[in-house]
Amino acid sequence: MSLEKHPLVRDWIGVSGGRVVVHTGKVDFGQRISTALARIAAEEFALSPEDVDVAEVRTGAAPDEGMTSGSNSVVQSGNAVRLAAATARAAVLARLAAEFDVPTDDLELADGFITHRGSNRKTALTEALAGIDPALAVDPGARLRPREEVGVPVSHPPRGMRAMVEGRYTYLHDLDVEGMLHARPVHPPHIAARLRGIDAAVIEKLEAGGVRVIRDGSFLAVAAPGEWAAIQAAGRLARACDWDCGPGLPEIDVAAALRDNPVERLPVIGGLPEPDAALPPAPDAPDLEAAFTRPYQMHGALGPSAAMASWDGGKLTIHTHSQGIYPLRESICESLDLPLDAVELVHVPGSGCYGHNGADDAAFEAALVACAMPGTPVLLKWTREDEHAFEPYATAMHVHVAARLDGRGDVAAYYAEASGDTHRGRPRAGPDRAGPARLLANRLRADPLPPYRAEPNMNREGGNHRNLTPGYAFPETRLVKRLVRDLPLRTSAMRCLGAVANVFALESVMDEAAAKAGADPFGYRRRYLTDPRDLAVLDRLEARLREIPDPAEGAGRGIAMARYKNQMARVALSVDLAVNDRAEIILQHAIIVADSGRIVDPDGIAAQLEGGFVQGASWALYEAVTWDRDAITSRDWDSYPVIRFDNIPPVETVLVDQPDCPSLGVGEASPGPAVAAIANAVHAATGLRLRRMPFTPEAVMEAALQADAD
Amino acid sequence: MTLALRINGADREIASDPETPLIHVLRDELKLKGAKLGCGLEQCGACAVLVDGEVTLSCATPAAVFAGREITTIEALGDTPEGARVQEAFVAASAAQCGYCTPGLVVAVTALLQRDPAPSREAAMAALTPHLCRCGSHPRVLRAVEIAAGQGQGQQ
Incomplete structure (x- = not known):
């Protein structure tokens, strides 16, 4: 997809300041994509990764690769960069061979030079690259340097690491330009509240003190010469507001609504929703039946969302940590009725985001403030409370599973129905002002837009049906997805989308079915697996577990596996844990085995796998957004607890x-596998099946009481 | 009356209101942007600095409280052998993803090793529990502690 839109070598590979530069539309938010892309180019050019730069991602200059999401960056940008570099390499070798009048095979590319063996003639690679025909198209069949030539990848420190540990790495939050004002939004108690009025005396006093107050309907912000001044002013202004809170946030049981609200059931076949397919009959007296739920959870970036904007009367420049600068630009232009070329977005790293958090909303809010004061750059930041209360959450989900077993205890039929709200809250342009409607401030401005009404995601392995399809060859499956709308909270894409709840459900049921069949969880899964790579990760995990001691008395071990989107990286992992006297789950050890194809950056892969395990464990054990009629009540790290260092086990990765x-x-x-393996390990330790995230002490106690009652 | 603070070995006259939380004095007035604002509520640890060698959260306490104390920020931490060793260990373990929590963690690990040169894993976990990381770099940070303490290569 990336190459179709940007087919030329120069779209991806350039030379600047005597160095090779990679161009990409994918942004780095700690997942180390820039490290991987530099290494890919370095492999094809026989350079050290340190000799390759990665260009700033800026509209107009960077290739438009849509969103940085879905674990697609190495596949899309990585593939484009590799083929572009390989095409460029072949082109410069051919040209120099002609120039030197020697066979191409007599040229050697090493250490940044192309040398003719047997003579002293050589040319710098960057010089040769600079002379490439600008119209040269990427050759999809270009010869890639095989592993034997590039060698086994070794770990180098990721880009920016030293600056990070020395406090010199520049985040968006650190930008500081001459004449800049700091801005803070003053958000309503909840998204549906409307501003009735503000105490004029307070505004007067603030303005007399050099604070600017910006109001557009119920969107409200302050700008002041220092960050602390802006924070204080925002507090004063907030206390001077009179809000009409209307009926407030619906205090409903979301899991029940997900289960019961009458919405279209879309059959899912081969990973695709097929509205016209006939639904197989509902399970009749299943041997196994259970419902798995996940609450609303938040991305919870450690650094609240921020953006810098400036408006010179004709051009709007926005520095943002958005995952999609081109789609965001389109939606901002549509919101402000500006032509595309009047707005430039530049990506600057923010704090890790894990999906669509407040980044885009903050960028638009910064733009609104900047447009109100032409010529003054504005650095707008959300507070911790803004981020917790106003980011678009991961939807709650409900997955109902039923299985029929045969005489051997094998799964004869598997039924799963996944229900959730949309994962598509990103501000992509579309019919009915779909882009602007998904920017928070447009819900608040004068003449506010109504909430975005999502359509079901019909893509393969999209949204709520991501990993709904089992990776196991069951004789019969019946899979259904349901998009449930009109629920209390705004939702969007968070790491893994529906795969978390779906893998949790499937792998829990596999564990339960294996136990019922009296089979071990490895052997039981093998009954349904034929793909050698699936089997390999499972085998490696089992082999590694044989080498380490069994869990201690009272502790338990669980496993789970999944192939992300049923077409990407394969993971099998194990967790050892214990449940203490206070019903707290204490993680003791984890092993992650993964196959993600050709390894580019082994340390980057391990970091992502470990980080994904830790975040999955945090979702499994701690996290849930809470609210009442008046407001979101999980507004800080006390009311929205997450995993901390006191529950981090040693984590091994095997690639x-x-x-x-x-x-x-x-x-x-x-x-996803992390959540499921934890649930399975809790069963191994205690005999309890936990099916409702998060697995808090209260949830463990409730499961114990339920087990006693049964 | 103006406030004087001793920061990274130098005496600084502070123009900000003495009631300003220390982090804003550091970041806004002195342009020391290494310490990060994560919550302003002393709940996440991103703003940690050393005050008389102790890990101290700078996001809520007024700057005036730190008069007469020795404040060390991440920018000057590498000037001490312990700080430099911890920074090297973080690089060796590549113990960061987005890195927003990293300055606070480097400060906290340096203070830990000054107090306890060979901390057990449990002691390191307890010392770092006030610090959040959302990318899940915790296992690597704990490896960095082992490396900095000279406890093998921190490999598992």
Whole structure:
């Protein structure tokens, strides 16, 4: 897809300041894509990764690769960069061979030079690259340097690491330009509240003190010469507001609404929703039946969302940590009725985002403030409370599973129905002002837009049906997805989308079915697996577990596996844990085995797998958005607890390299299996089946009481 | 009356209101942007600095409280052998993803090793529990602690 839109070598590979530069539309938010892309170019050019730069991602200059999401960056940008570099390499070798009048095979590319063996003639690679025909198209069949030539990838420190540990790495939050004002929005108590009025005396006093107050309907912000001044002013202004809170947020049981609300049931076949397919009959007296639920959860970036904007009367420049600068630009232009070429977006790293958080909303809010004060750059930041209360959450989900077993205890039929709200809250342009409607401030401005009404995601392995399809060859499956709308909270894409709840459900049922059949969880899964790479990750995990001691008395071990989107990286993982006297789950050890095709950056892969495990564990054990009629009540790290260092087990990663297979992203491969393996390990330790996230002490106690009652 | 603070070995006259939380004095007035604002509520640890060698959260306490104390920020941490060793260990373990929590963690690990040169894994976990990381770099940070303490290569 990336190459179709940007077919030329110069779209991806350039030279600047005597160095090779990679151009990409994918942005780095800690997942190390820039490290991987530099390494890919370095492999094809026989350079050290340190000798390759990665260009800033800016509208107008960077290739438009849509969103940085879905673990697609190595596949899309990585493939484009590799083929572009390989095409460029072949082109410069051919040209120099002609120039030197020697066979191409007599030229050697090493250490940044192309040298003719047997003579002293040589040319710098960057010089040769600079002379490439600008119209040269990427050759999809270009010869890639095989593993034997490039060698086994070794770990280098990721880009920016030293600056990070020395406090010199520049985040968007750190930008500081001459004449800049700091801005803070003053958000309503909840998204449906409307501003009735503000105490004029307070505004007067603020303005007399050099604070600017910006109001557009119920969108409200302050700008002041310092960050602390802006924080204080926002507090004063908030206390001077009179809000009409209307009926407030619906206090409903979301899991029940997900289960019961009458919405279209879309059959899912081969990973695709097929509205016209006949639904197979509902399960009749299943041998196994259970419902698995996930609450609303938040991305919870450590650094609240921020953006810098400036408006000179004709051009709007926005520095943002959005995952999609081109789609965001379109939606901002549509919102402000500006032509595309009047707005430039520049990506600057923010804090890790894990999906669509407040980044885009903050960028638009910064733009609104900047447009109100031409010529003054504005750095707008959300507070912790803004981020917790106003980011678009991961939807709650409900997955109902039923299975019929045969005489051997094998799954004869598997039924799963996944229900959730939309994962598509990103501000992509579309009919009915779909882009602007998904920017928070447009819900608040004068003449506000109504909430975005999502359509079901019909893509293969999209949204709520991601990993709904089992990776196991069951004789019969009946899979259904349901998009449930009109629920209380705004939702969007978070790491893994529906795969977390779906893998949690499937792998829990596999564990239960294996136990019922008296089979071990490895052997039971093998009954349904034929793909050698699936089997390989499972085998490696089992082999590694044989080498380490069994869990201690009272502790338990669980496993789970998944192939992300049923077509990407494969992960099998194990968790050892114990449940203490206070019903807290204490993680003791984890092993992650992964196959993500050809390895480019082994340390980057391991970091993503480990990070995904830890975040999955945090979702499994701690996280749930809460609210009442008046407001979101999980507004800080006390009311929205997440995993901390006191529950981090040693984590081992084992990477299975496939040098002849395409490289795949791994950012979303481990969280789903992490949740499921924890649930299965809790069963091994206690005999309890936990099916409702998060597995808090209260949930453990409730499961114990339920087990006693049964 | 103006406020004087001793920061990274130098005496600084502070123009900001003494009631300003220390982090804004560091970041806004002195342009020391290494310490990060994560919550302003002393819940996440991103703003940690050393005050008389102790890990101190700078996001809520007024700057005036730190008069007469020795403040060390991440920018000057590498000037001490312990700080430099911890920074090297973080690089060796590549113990960061987005890195927003990293300055606070480097500060906290340096203070930990000054207090306890060979901390157990449990002691390191307890010392770092006030610090959040959302990318899940925790296992690598704990490896960095082992490396900095000279406890093998921190490999598992």
